[in-house]
Amino acid sequence: MNSAGTFVVDFVAKGVNDDEWRMVLVEEGPWKSPLEDELRRLQNRLYDSIDAAIDGQLAERFPQTARKRLVIQVDGYHLPEADVRDFFDRFTAGVLATPDYRKAMLESPYVADIAFELNLDGEG
Secondary structure, three states: OOOOOOOOOOEEEEOOOOOEEEEEEEEEOOOOOOHHHHHHHHHHHHHHHHHHHHHOHHHHHOHHHOOEEEEEEEEEEOOOHHHHHHHHHHHHHHHHHOHHHHHHHHHOOOEEEEEEEEEEOOOO
């Protein structure tokens, strides 16, 4: 969560079926150096999105998303593809396996499941 208690996504959209919704984060490059700062910023956006889903802020603002599968989707344009993909794969492989997030997600009445998707434009 950021200090204002809000989260920033670029848009929320219905998924492939009635039980899925997408929280889309758009990242536009080129990124400034150092790359680690940009990856940390993206990591914080991802954490904020997970927290908003689990804590009910997403469902409060978009009630139709409650108790549905949520896909946190990052759409990247003109980014360093290999670095972003490597970071994203590491982050998504472990974040929901951590005990705190695993427990919070299982106990949350606001979300059924969380998945991740990365779409890059191939430039960067």
